[in-house]
Amino acid sequence: MLLLWGVVLGVAVGLLRGGNIANLEEMGVSHLWLVVLALIIQLLIFPLFSEEPLVSFGTELFHLGSYFILFVFVILNWRVWQIPSIGLGMSLNLLVIGVNDGFMPASVKSLERAGESDIANSLLENETYGNVIEMSDSTVLDFLGDLLYLPKWFPFSTAFSLGDTIIAIGLIFFFGLGMVSETTAE
Numbered sequence: 164m165l166l167l168w169g170v171v172l173g174v175a176v177g178l179l180r181g182g183n184i185a186n187l188e189e190m191g192v193s194h195l196w197l198v199v200l201a202l203i204i205q206l207l208i209f210p211l212f213s214e215e216p217l218v219s220f221g222t223e224l225f226h227l228g229s230y231f232i233l234f235v236f237v238i239l240n241w242r243v244w245q246i247p248s249i250g251l252g253m254s255l256n257l258l259v260i261g262v263n264d265g266f267m268p269a270s271v272k273s274l275e276r277a278g279e280s281d282i283a284n285s286l287l288e289n290e291t292y293g294n295v296i297e298m299s300d301s302t303v304l305d306f307l308g309d310l311l312y313l314p315k316w317f318p319f320s321t322a323f324s325l326g327d328t329i330i331a332i333g334l335i336f337f338f339g340l341g342m343v344s345e346t347t348a349e
Contacts, residue, residue, distance in 0.1 A: 164319040169331030173338025182342030190243050190341045197236040204229040209293035223265025226294045230257040245337040252329030259307035259324070266296035268308035273322035278315025 174184070208222045208229075230253060237250035260267050269292075274283040286297040298305050311328065313320035 164321045165313070165323040165327045165331050166334060167319060168313075169334035170338060172331075173335040174342070176335060176339030177342025180339065180343045182339075182344070184342055186344040187338070187341045189344055190337075192240050192243055192246070194236055194239050197232050197239075201229040201232040201236075204232070205294075209295075222294060226260060226265050227257070230260065243337075245333050245341070248336070249330050249333035252326040252331075252333060255307050255326030255329065256324060259304045259326070260294075262303040263296060263308075266291060266294060267324070268298040268302045268305055269295045269322050270298045270308065270310050273310055273312040276315065277312035277320040277322050279321055 177184070204225050208225045233253055234250065234257075237246055237253065240246045256267065269282075269286065271283045271286055274280070274286070282292050282295070285292045286295065290297045290299075295309065296302075298308055298310075302308065307325055309322040309324050309327075311324065312322045
């Protein structure tokens with residue numbers, strides 16, 4: 164959900180700067196279908212507000228695969244300076260997911276503080292929830308997992324990672340600056 168906030172804040176900044184979403188075409192970003200495909204895969208393995216994946220086989224491979232699809236998008240759009248920053252955040256997420264058998268480790272305390280008690284309880288009982296695994300002593304690179312959180316009073320609060328934070332900042336810059344055309348900025 165932090166990424167959703169990155170998009171919302173980026174669009175708000177772009178609008179406040181007198182921009183328009185149609186101006187994003189001027190950035191020359193191509194192959195957006197790869198992002199859509201990766202998001203569809205993510206929703207199939209971890210549907211919103213559900214513990215059970217829609218696709219119950221190969222969840223870990225699909226999770227890793229969705230990140231590889233996003234990397235192809237980043238490589239194809241490297242010339243747009245915000246995209247590599249988004250790629251850096253994805254790299255951190257992929258690294259921690261890859262070394263933890265295809266799952267993103269999450270802190271139960273962070274989930275509880277974000278008001279996600281159901282997910283926290285499910286992690287304590289089952290050790291996994293969708294594409295998330297309980298952070299424990301055996302977690303590798305746990306500092307890259309979902310340790311950060313938005314307070315529970317914040318709309319759509321959740322636990323998130325350092326990689327998610329970097330992606331969200333990249334999205335804010337992408338929309339906030341990309342919505343303002345060169346002629347509008349002058």
